[in-house]
Amino acid sequence: MFKRFHSGLLLLALLTGCASFPSQFEKPTVSLAGLSVAEIGLLEQRFVLNLRVTNPNDVSVAINGVQLSLDVNGKPFADGVSSDSLTLPKLGSVVVKLNVTTSLSTFIQQFNALQASGKPIAYRIKGKLFLPLRPDGVSFERQGEVNLP
Numbered sequence: 830m831f832k833r834f835h836s837g838l839l840l841l842a843l844l845t846g847c848a849s850f851p852s853q854f855e856k857p858t859v860s861l862a863g864l865s866v867a868e869i870g871l872l873e874q875r876f877v878l879n880l881r882v883t884n885p886n887d888v889s890v891a892i893n894g895v896q897l898s899l900d901v902n903g904k905p906f907a908d909g910v911s912s913d914s915l916t917l918p919k920l921g922s923v924v925v926k927l928n929v930t931t932s933l934s935t936f937i938q939q940f941n942a943l944q945a946s947g948k949p950i951a952y953r954i955k956g957k958l959f960l961p962l963r964p965d966g967v968s969f970e971r972q973g974e975v976n977l978p
Contacts, residue, residue: 855885857892857917859969861954862924874936876907880925882958884917890960891916895927897956901939907931949974 863879878899884890894912898905909929917923951974957966 856967856969857890857958858883858885858971859954859956859958860971861952861973867928870933872933874931874933876929876931878909878927878929878954880927880954881922882917882925883922884919887919889916889919892925892958893961894959895925895956896959896966897927897929897954899929900953900955902951903953904935904939906935906939949976 860881860883861878862881865877865879867875867877878897880895880897882892891914893914894910896910897908899907899909907929909927911925911927913925915923915925951972953970953972955968955970957968959966
């Protein structure tokens with residue numbers, strides 16, 4: 830009897846949670862808002878990526894974490910994860926700071942290629958936003974170019 834009652838409560842809680850999630854949910858968009866050097870070490874380098882996350886929905890969206898990879902000029906450059914929790918306001922945006930790490934050899938290869946080309950830097954960010962009601966995450970991908978001064 831207790832098992833049936835417990836299962837019924839669990840089902841009711843799940844249905845209530847799903848009912849509060851909008852049926853026309855649009856994925857938040859993610860764009861690169863900035864990049865700064867955090868630490869240059871002998872074996873690895875750390876950068877801070879500023880990501881602008883925009884919520885096109887008319888309800889607030891909780892985010893429990895972010896996973897991201899950054900490609901530069903078509904080659905893998907850096908990876909990072911964050912378990913920071915935040916709330917995206919409805920029809921609003923926030924800037925998320927994410928630490929990413931790259932190896933010395935990757936950094937040197939990219940730096941040499943950038944110096945030689947003189948062209949804009951092509952980038953691609955790809956990853957997932959982890960939401961409480963979507964444990965598998967919501968994927969995102971964005972690409973663009975940046976001109977060096």
